[in-house]
Each structure stands twice: as structure tokens, then as C-alpha cells.
Amino acid sequence: MRDLPSLNALRAFEATARLGSVNRAAEELHVTHGAISRQLRVLEEALGQPLFARQGRGIVLTSVGEQLQDRVRNAFDQLRETWADLQRSRDDAPFVLGCAGSLLARWVIPRLERLERDLPMLRLHLSPEEDPLAPRHAEPDAALAVAAPPWPAGWQVHVLASEQIGPVISSRYGGLARLLERGSSALSDEALLFTHSRLQAWPAWAQANGIAIESLHYGQGFAHLFYLLEAAVAGLGVAIAPVQLVQDDIDAGRLLAPWGFRQTDASWILATPRRRSDSRVDALAAWMRDELSGDIR
Template sequence: MARNLPPLSYLKAFEATARLGSVTRAADELGRTHGAVSKQLQLLQEQLGIPVFEKSGTGLRLNEDGAAFFATVSRAFDLLEERYQELKASRNEASVHIACSATFAMVWLVPRLAEFYSLHPDIRVQLSMSSSARDGGTNRARDGVDFTLSWDRLARPLVKGEFVPLASVSFGLVSAPDYPFRAEGAEISFPTRISPDDMSAQWTSWQAATGHRVSAQSELYFPHMHLCVSAAATGLGVALVERRFALNELKSGKLVERSRFLKYEDGFVAMMKPGRTLSPAASHFLDWLRSAFVREAA
């Protein structure tokens, strides 16, 4: 007899949204669009015949039925993940599992993976998209992840727990060369500012740290920072970005720097699971990552 279960994609969308309290963050972690995750949640609730979430400010929270369902789904996922990792480990295959933001994966890491594979052809790199990579590792670390890469010190200035510093990060304003921009002393004004979803606090943190006061008539939001960079390059507004992710556009002239960049030394870190010993494969990857950052800064 066939099992009467919803599609696994619906359950993954539910589990991630319930755990993170945000459709946007769930979409970031799952590598899906906000609309796709919202649709999966809608279909799941239609199949259940009851709502499992309720509005909470700009996010979502579980209602009583949802909390009970989440406890069951989360336990099931934990058991599946644990057994999956055991089976993979039994093959004695050298691998490293990394959680990182979609922006870092697409803009920086994936274009350089060929270099790592040329140095370590027997190691395989597994990537998971995770908002915890962006917000400093405050979300629950998944058991199968060797470490989480975290870079957004504007959102989370302090890094808690065990971590390995890898490189500095720098945040500043960029726009298309002909985009209207006015700066008089500490006062900065322009028509539209561009922000990643749920990350408007970056602007407040940057202004407090630099002494600038930013005035914008409107704001546009995009799910990932690399989309904010692209939007700024097409003339949609001014974006507050980590310089590493806008470097190609700055070099090509599609973007220009509109402010000095606020630098956090050792702001790019690898967040470790407490008490977890890194495998040789994970250590090789961290060494390569650190050396790649050093060459980039030279």
C-alpha cells in the first residue's frame, strides 16, 4: 500500500521555514525562490486541511498544530540525515560539506573550485545554501556540515562559538556611474537604496560605524546580495555591498564606489560545530580557502 505522505519538497520547505522563521531565509537555505517556497507551504497546508503558520511581524511563526507537526518532521529529518551521513562515511570517500550563502557560492566559490580540485582531485566538495552563512551562524548547525562560512559582519558584528578567521570583509556603497548621488560631508542622498531581503539593518549598522547619514526616497529588496549588485549595475539604485561580491563590476566600470569601505579584519570566518574535529578533507579545504583569500588581497 502506498504511503500517504506529502512530497518531500513540501516538507523541506515547511521544516526550513519553521526553523528559520522566515520564507526568505528558508528560500536562501534551500536555493529556491521566495515564491517557490511560499507555494510549497500553501500546497502543504491545503493537503493538511489546516493552517500551520501565523503571521508574526514581517515573518511567520508556527501555531499549535504547526509546532507539533514540526517536532515530528524535524526528528524524522534528523534521523534521515544521520543515517545518510553514516552511509556516505562508510564508503571512505574524502569529502567536505560546507554551508554558505548563495551569493558567496555563485560569485566567488564555484568559479574557483576547479583550482581546489586540481590540487585535491580525490576530495569532493558538497555545498548547502544557508542563511546562517549570512547571519553569523546563529541558526542551528546541521549535523552533516563540516563548517559554515559567515561573512556579514554588518548584520552580526560579533561571532559567537568556535570559528576560524579566514579573511577581512569590507562594506560600502556602489552604484552605476551615472546614477544620481549626492554627498555633502556626512550627508548622503539618492533616490533608491537596494537591500537584501530582511537585511535593512545593514544600513543602520554601516551609518553608525562610518558616521554617514543616508537619505533615500525608496527601497528595493532582492533575495541575495549578488542580485543587489546586479540591480545597482543596471541603474536601479545604490547598494550597500561587501566589496568582494562587486569586484568584477567595479573593475569593469559597471559600478563605481560611492563611499569609503568599512573594513572588518578577520570578518570572514568558518563557523565550527562545537566539539567537532575537522576531517583531513575539511582541513585541506580551509587551508586552500585561506590561501586563496591571501592571493586575492595581494
């Protein structure tokens, strides 16, 4: 397009403005000082105004230079992001999925063989993250999480399934017969197993089932849901968990859910950074929806 300056001239200007030095811009772009100076002169002659002014031994942007820098910087940032997105979305590029350790261990990994068979183009790379939606330097291509709205800023959210939680207990637990005989009200006499990361789980379930919250008693606490469920399987007490994370154990007879599950205000979601576009996300979201719907018997 003849109404725009050359890309080389704009690159020379952007680097010089950002680094505040013609020499440093030349080093970054692997060209000579003279080459940068010539490109800057091309822009200034086309505009009929200076872009830089001398200040001591250095240079500073003029008001016109500042205006151009804002636009050029944004344009180059968008180009870099678009180029990175296109590279990331190639069929042969790994797809990085961020996921909390408990979801990874108890839901993703047991289905990994089936996922790789059904979506062979995905080339999934798993990235364990306790909070995969938290801001950080390297964002995943997508994050699997259980969360409640409002959704975090900067993410596009694909809702996969409603979360349902309920008490689970091993058939090896010594007090099982008494609990089954007395019903859910007997849970108020139990030292309930819980996770420190989700202290509201037991009170929310109890309230939904007509059990006084103040009657609950807590026993051993665990840092992660994975440890909590392993403790339940080992027969150490009554735990509370999402149905999707314990259905395999229920089907295998390792755990019982005598009092059922209740829906919470949270959902299983697959979230992607808003500025990224990847056709593989839709396929993964559809696959996960099907799997999650099959987890509820």
C-alpha cells in the same frame, strides 16, 4: 580487555534497554530472542545483580540497569560519531560545504575551478543554506559564512578575513555624475537599494562616514544579497555590499566603489561541528584565506 564484558553482550543490553523489549532488540540485531536473553544473563551474572525487572507483561530497568544504560548509551554514541567522522574524512568521501546562496553564487562558484584544481582531494559538494550555522538534522562538514561573535555553540570557527562593506554603483546609473561631483554626502538624497536580511548595513556605513543615519532614504529592498547586487550591476541604484563579493565586478568595470569600504565587526569564517575532525578543513581554510586576502585591492 578481560575486565570488560563482551561487546555483543553490551549491544544486546543497549538495544533491550532502549527499546524496552527483548523481542524488539532481537529483531533490531537480527538474532533470536534466546540469544539476547543469554547475553543479558552473562552481564547479570558478572555483576551479581539484575539489570531488568518484570512489570506486567513487559520489563523495566532496575537502578543498576539505569546506571549501566547511561554509560553504555554514551559510549555507543561516541563510537558511532567517531566511526562516522572516520568515514567522512576519508580522502574519497565528498566534503559537504554549507554556504548561503549569495556567497555561493558570487564568491564560491567563480572560484570553483581554481579550488578544485588546487585542492583535488576535497571532492567538494556544495549545499546551499540561507543560514548554514543553524541547527538541523544533517550538518555539513564545514560552513562558510559571514558572522560576528559570539560564535554559535557547537562549532569550531576558523576566522578567514575581516568583512568590509561599502556603496557600489554601476557606470550606467543615471545619477552617477551628480553623485561623484557632490561626494558621499549626496547619498542622503538617494533611494538606496538594500537587503531585508541586513537592514543595519547602510546605517553602520553611514555612521562610520559621518553621515546622519536619519537622513538616509531607502528604495527597493531585496530578499537576498545576490539580487541586490544584480540590481546594482543593472544600474538600478546604489547598493551596499562586502568588498569580497563585488571586487570581481569592480575589476571588470561593472561596478564602481567611489567611497571605499569600511570594516565591520563581522568576519568571514569557516566553521566545523566541534565533534568532527577532518584534516581537509585546514587546507580549505588556508586556501580561502589566501583568496579573500587577494580580493581586497
